[in-house]
Amino acid sequence: MKTFDYTIKDELGIHARPAGLLVKKIAGVHSSVTIEVKEKGKSADAKRLMAVMKMAVKQGDTVTVTIEGDDEDAVAPEIEQFFKENF
Amino acid sequence: MVVGRGRPVYEGVAIGRIYVRTKEKELVDRKCSDIEKELKRFEEAKETARAELSALYDKTAAEIGEEQAAIIEVQSLFLEDLDYLEGIEAMIKSGSDAAFSVHEIGDAQASAFAALDDEYMKARATDVRDISDRLIRILTGADQGFRMDEPGIIVAEDLTPSETVALDKDKILAFVTRQGSSNSHTAILARVMNIPSLVLTDIDIDPSLNGKLMIVDGFSGNYYIEPDEKTLSEMKAKQKSAGEYKAGLEQYRGKESVSRKGRKVKLFANIGSPSDIKYVIDGDAEGIGLLRSEFLYLGRDDFPKEDELFEAYRTVLEAMNGKKTVIRTLDIGADKKVAYFNLDAEENPALGYRGIRICLTQKDIFRTQLRAIYRASAYGNAAIMFPMIISVGEVREIKAFCKEIQDELHAEGIKTGDVELGIMIETPAAAIISDQLAHEVDFFSVGTNDLTQYTLAIDRQNEKLDAFYDAHHPAIMRLLEMIASNAHQAGIWAGICGELAGDLSLTDEFLKMGYDELSVAPSRILELRKNVINSEV
Numbered sequence: 001m002k003t004f005d006y007t008i009k010d011e012l013g014i015h016a017r018p019a020g021l022l023v024k025k026i027a028g029v030h031s032s033v034t035i036e037v038k039e040k041g042k043s044a045d046a047k048r049l050m051a052v053m054k055m056a057v058k059q060g061d062t063v064t065v066t067i068e069g070d071d072e073d074a075v076a077p078e079i080e081q082f083f084k085e086n087f
Numbered sequence: 088m089v090v091g092r093g094r095p096v097y098e099g100v101a102i103g104r105i106y107v108r109t110k111e112k113e114l115v116d117r118k119c120s121d122i123e124k125e126l127k128r129f130e131e132a133k134e135t136a137r138a139e140l141s142a143l144y145d146k147t148a149a150e151i152g153e154e155q156a157a158i159i160e161v162q163s164l165f166l167e168d169l170d171y172l173e174g175i176e177a178m179i180k181s182g183s184d185a186a187f188s189v190h191e192i193g194d195a196q197a198s199a200f201a202a203l204d205d206e207y208m209k210a211r212a213t214d215v216r217d218i219s220d221r222l223i224r225i226l227t228g229a230d231q232g233f234r235m236d237e238p239g240i241i242v243a244e245d246l247t248p249s250e251t252v253a254l255d256k257d258k259i260l261a262f263v264t265r266q267g268s269s270n271s272h273t274a275i276l277a278r279v280m281n282i283p284s285l286v287l288t289d290i291d292i293d294p295s296l297n298g299k300l301m302i303v304d305g306f307s308g309n310y311y312i313e314p315d316e317k318t319l320s321e322m323k324a325k326q327k328s329a330g331e332y333k334a335g336l337e338q339y340r341g342k343e344s345v346s347r348k349g350r351k352v353k354l355f356a357n358i359g360s361p362s363d364i365k366y367v368i369d370g371d372a373e374g375i376g377l378l379r380s381e382f383l384y385l386g387r388d389d390f391p392k393e394d395e396l397f398e399a400y401r402t403v404l405e406a407m408n409g410k411k412t413v414i415r416t417l418d419i420g421a422d423k424k425v426a427y428f429n430l431d432a433e434e435n436p437a438l439g440y441r442g443i444r445i446c447l448t449q450k451d452i453f454r455t456q457l458r459a460i461y462r463a464s465a466y467g468n469a470a471i472m473f474p475m476i477i478s479v480g481e482v483r484e485i486k487a488f489c490k491e492i493q494d495e496l497h498a499e500g501i502k503t504g505d506v507e508l509g510i511m512i513e514t515p516a517a518a519i520i521s522d523q524l525a526h527e528v529d530f531f532s533v534g535t536n537d538l539t540q541y542t543l544a545i546d547r548q549n550e551k552l553d554a555f556y557d558a559h560h561p562a563i564m565r566l567l568e569m570i571a572s573n574a575h576q577a578g579i580w581a582g583i584c585g586e587l588a589g590d591l592s593l594t595d596e597f598l599k600m601g602y603d604e605l606s607v608a609p610s611r612i613l614e615l616r617k618n619v620i621n622s623e624v
Binding site for chain 2: 012013015016017019020023045047048049050051053054056058
């Protein structure tokens with residue numbers, strides 16, 4: 001299991017378009033990817049767009065991303081990089 | 088030129104093209120026998136929708152801009168969403184047909200977005216509905232949406248609240264319906280929106296009317312289809328002078344509503360949904376005297392969730408920025424035809440299982456609504472009023488229940504505001520015992536439409552009775568006087584929120600009786616204020 005924390009910098013939070021890109025990016029990944037906002041007690045499967053959007057993650061929220069599965073070592077850094085570039 | 092008549096519900100003259108609004112076919116679950124085939128149909132519909140959206144994206148990006156195009160992109164993303172697709176597929180696998188499954192799952196997802204505490208995410212509910220409508224249209228071949236490209240006049244049999252919700256209100260110049268009444272949903276909406284409209288018209292509704300030029304004269308009740316030059320120029324002149332009269336009322340904007348002898352009255356607005364807020368602001372209302380709650384329950388398939396109700400009430404309270412907002416709890420009955428309430432058909436719905444009677448019997452419905460209102464009360468100046476009251480016992484039961492809800496919320500650490508509790512006086516029983524009721528509540532609001540109908544035993548929907556009907560019947564005037572006097576003796580305030588409140592010939596009477604508040608359609612405020620300011624009483 002790999003995990004990282006990231007604080008959202010985008011002023012719109014995790015809104016539709018980048019969330020869509022994220023879902024597309026990890027659609028082919030074997031591992032399960034979970035996004036969690038611990039302060040709000042919310043979490044969602046990152047492969048499910050509406051579920052991710054319904055968390056309504058805002059600028060300044062800290063998300064914990066957990067990657068678990070046989071390809072976790074390879075994909076975890078890529079996902080972290082994606083967050084830094086898009087959120 | 089075709090000339091006809093209807094009953095005018097709001098003054099003014101509208102000139103524009105006709106849009107015929109025909110009934111939407113109710114989507115029913117026709118069930119499917121061949122599940123594999125139905126799944127394949129859904130798969131194909133999805134492909135078609137994807138291709139349509141892709142073409143629409145290119146066109147929008149080229150002609151309108153990237154920002155609009157991004158909305159289309161979001162919709163194509165939703166089309167791939169796993170929760171959405173799996174939900175629909177699961178329903179099909181359980182035997183439902185594809186169109187119905189899309190409708191159900193789409194509705195559930197849209198409601199979930201609408202309940203979010205985030206303006207951007209809330210607005211995504213529309214995207215879920217749009218993509219669902221697109222799929223349903225592809226699957227059924229029938230257009231679910233009614234769209235207006237330019238401003239025009241809507242001609243219809245009648246319009247239900249859910250139909251009007253879907254209309255682009257900025258584009259409606261007038262409503263012309265064959266059915267309806269002065270108190271029907273369309274009539275109420277026309278007054279709120281400030282547009283001339285006719286109900287009970289003798290018009291033959293036919294798709295061939297689409298696009299034809301029509302004039303609606305909300306003063307005389309006449310309409311003209313394909314008018315001749317002379318009529319057109321006369322009506323344009325009439326429209327201009329009506330516009331000038333309205334412009335003349337602008338001098339009363341922002342003024343205090345006080346008569347020459349110093350009698351003060353608050354002029355509030357009656358509205359039906361949070362989207363009416365802009366008319367409240369435009370109309371210069373001093374508060375909201377009646378926020379109907381029915382809009383939250385109509386035109387849907389299941390009860391609204393507490394969060395959804397809370398968000399709707401909070402939106403209104405925040406927009407009112409500290410001005411009083413009187414929220415009326417659910418006033419629904421067998422005549423409103425809301426399937427999921429499972430109400431039995433009744434011989435006489437006006438005297439039936441409705442309003443507070445439903446709320447006091449099915450406390451779970453009442454609890455959800457009251458929790459939402461109390462939660463929202465932390466964001467503004469909220470008051471609650473209860474409809475269809477006939478006894479002191481009912482009021483005490485309601486008050487105890489409100490206390491229970493408040494305690495419950497406080498125990499959960501949720502803040503609530505100071506909320507006045509009042510009742511509608513709309514039954515003769517409540518009017519007659521208003522001296523006793525006044526000791527139980529913070530205010531009265533007289534619902535003159537029902538009070539008149541119950542007192543005179545006249546159904547307002549029945550045209551044959553028009554000759555017998557007298558809105559100024561001495562019995563009503565006596566009751567109104569008695570209600571105000573009983574309220575003031577007990578030290579509470581009294582208002583009128585029925586149609587009669589806006590009757591300019593009665594403003595002096597109401598001031599003499601001492602009414603503290605009159606609540607009318609937002610478009611009526613300035614005219615009423617002019618009347619108050621110029622009153623000699």
